[in-house]
Amino acid sequence: MRVAVSGTHGIGKTTLVEALCARLPGHVMVDEPYYLLEEEGYEFGLPPSPEDYRAMLACSVRSLRVPATSGVVFDRTPLDYLAYLAAGGADPAEQADAAALRLAFATLDLLVVVVITPETERLLPAPELPGLRSRMNDALLELVYDDPLDAWPDTPVLELSGPLDDRPAAILAALKPEGSPPGSR
Secondary structure, three states, X not given: OEEEEEEOOOOOHHHHHHHHHHXXXXXXXXXXXXXXXXXXXXXXXXXXXXXXXHHHHHHHHHHHHOOOOOOEEEEOOHHHHHHHHHHOXXXXXXXXXXXXXXXXXXXXXXXXXXXXXXXXXXHOOOOOOHHHXXXXXXXXXXXXXXXXXXXXXXXXXXXXXXXXXXXXXHHHHHHOOOOOXXXXX
């Protein structure tokens, strides 16, 4: 299985990805592009600049396109960076190659979108840049459902807005083939 988790910063994506990898035998986590690029020596601004987001977008597309020999759970997708760019006023359709995005998203079995909820605001630590966080969350939801680039029309999407503790089980249930017996995948 190839699963990717998208959402704004400070929403619990990395914790969720780690929990999924623990519950999906043989699956490995792919770090978010920020960390992958940082390991290569890329220096980001705070907040990241539009150029920084475009670099992370390109890295995310490359990560999704790499064939995997085992199951993979991605921490972030190109959608995240398109949403950050949109939150800053950019037109997402002008920021990426739709054909490259289509090929990248076609590799996924499930796209999980984690959104801000009253519970996340109450239970998770206060995030940096709360205004940007909120704008990105809104832009992400708009992108996911409007798909202005026609880049992920066939990618199954699971929006997680329920309790934090229920997130891994909700994803596992979405990955279970219809009609399979309880306890199987």
